[in-house]
Amino acid sequence: MRFPSLRAHAAITVAVLAAGFALVFFYAPNDADQGFIQKIFYLHVPLAVCALAGFLVAAIHAIRHLRTGDPIHDARAYVSIHLSVIFGVAVLVTGSIWARASWGKWWVWDEPTLVSFLIVFLLYATYYPLRYAIEDRDRQARYASVFAITAGAFVPLNFIAVRAAQSLVHPRVFATAEGGMPPKMWVAFCACLAGMALLWTCLVRFELAAKAASAKLSRLRRALEGESYVASGSRIAPGAPSRAAST
Amino acid sequence: MPALPLDEAGKYVAAAYIVFLALVLAYVAIMAAKLQRIDRELGELADLAERKPRPDAGAPGTDARADRDARGGVGGKLFEREGSSREELV
Numbered sequence: 001m002r003f004p005s006l007r008a009h010a011a012i013t014v015a016v017l018a019a020g021f022a023l024v025f026f027y028a029p030n031d032a033d034q035g036f037i038q039k040i041f042y043l044h045v046p047l048a049v050c051a052l053a054g055f056l057v058a059a060i061h062a063i064r065h066l067r068t069g070d071p072i073h074d075a076r077a078y079v080s081i082h083l084s085v086i087f088g089v090a091v092l093v094t095g096s097i098w099a100r101a102s103w104g105k106w107w108v109w110d111e112p113t114l115v116s117f118l119i120v121f122l123l124y125a126t127y128y129p130l131r132y133a134i135e136d137r138d139r140q141a142r143y144a145s146v147f148a149i150t151a152g153a154f155v156p157l158n159f160i161a162v163r164a165a166q167s168l169v170h171p172r173v174f175a176t177a178e179g180g181m182p183p184k185m186w187v188a189f190c191a192c193l194a195g196m197a198l199l200w201t202c203l204v205r206f207e208l209a210a211k212a213a214s215a216k217l218s219r220l221r222r223a224l225e226g227e228s229y230v231a232s233g234s235r236i237a238p239g240a241p242s243r244a245a246s247t
Numbered sequence: 248m249p250a251l252p253l254d255e256a257g258k259y260v261a262a263a264y265i266v267f268l269a270l271v272l273a274y275v276a277i278m279a280a281k282l283q284r285i286d287r288e289l290g291e292l293a294d295l296a297e298r299k300p301r302p303d304a305g306a307p308g309t310d311a312r313a314d315r316d317a318r319g320g321v322g323g324k325l326f327e328r329e330g331s332s333r334e335e336l337v
Contacts, residue, residue, distance in 0.1 A: 021264075035256055036256040036257060036260060037256040037259055037260060039260045040259070040260055040263045043263055043264060043267055044263070047267070086270065086274060089270065090266065090267050090270050093263075093266045094263040094266060094267065097259050097262050097263045097266070098259070098263065100259065101255075101256060101259035199271070203274065206278060207278065210278055210281055210282055210285070213282075213285050214281070214285055217285055217288055217289060217292070220292055221288070221292055224292060224295050224296060224299065225295070
């Protein structure tokens with residue numbers, strides 16, 4: 001499959017997100033129950049969907065890394081988790097703002113949806129200390145992949161558990177017996193979800209391109225300066241093979 | 248709970264969208280700073296390549312290639328090579 005260039009991808013992302021937000025504020029009706037505050041839904045839910053889907057994508061790349069040993073899959077898993085954690089921060093902050101406006105509290109601890117998402121988020125937040133606590137790069141990549149697969153299994157489990165739980169306050173919008181959203185809201189929501197998915201993939205490509213450029217730059221510098229060089233900008237673990245002597 | 252009036256709800260909605268925008272902008276700014284560093288290092292390497300004595304200096308037909316490399320062609324060539332280095336991606 002051929003992807004558009006990163007620049008075209010970014011332009012499409014901005015256009016779709018802008019169109020989605022325009023639909024939210026000028027096309028989708030206000031919610032009968034919550035009123036204008038429900039507009040946060042079109043931001044909060046697509047962010048959450050993309051963050052959770054990103055964790056699953058990371059798990060798939062981690063499986064491919066363990067099967068093939070190709071470091072590019074490890075890099076993709078790392079970047080997927082990185083972006084999904086950033087999206088997770090946005091989910092938690094926008095969710096808290098919505099909760100404050102809607103329920104009068106910033107956080108509700110007895111609500112399974114909120115707490116389970118927080119658990120998943122904190123689980124993935126431990127990915128970085130785990131990864132960089134290991135010095136050997138091959139072991140680091142292998143252990144990080146195992147972590148990404150194990151943590152990725154929690155995502156669907158978490159989703160099923162939350163759906164099965166008897167929610168106290170957090171609404172269920174999709175596939176409910178009450179009928180869910182009206183068509184105009186669906187259109188706006190789908191546009192925002194598409195825009196957010198494009199944003200996630202665009203940022204993943206952006207970060208991967210930057211990492212590839214940085215890695216090639218390090219190789220070029222080593223080739224020109226000799227083996228005594230230690231890559232200053234890359235996050236190479238101390239004691240990594242062939243560069244250990246110079247640290 | 249009844250719906251908040253528009254002037255009250257508007258503040259929360261604006262705050263949520265501004266937080267999202269700020270996060271994306273912060274991320275892009277950090278990445279832009281990284282790319283600037285890469286660009287600066289590439290310039291340093293081009294200078295280094297220019298200063299480095301060439302073993303084949305003076306050989307016939309090598310001047311054009313050497314000039315191109317010194318102007319950044321070395322980096323450009325490496326960057327074009329698909330999958331040339333994946334060892335330090337993370």
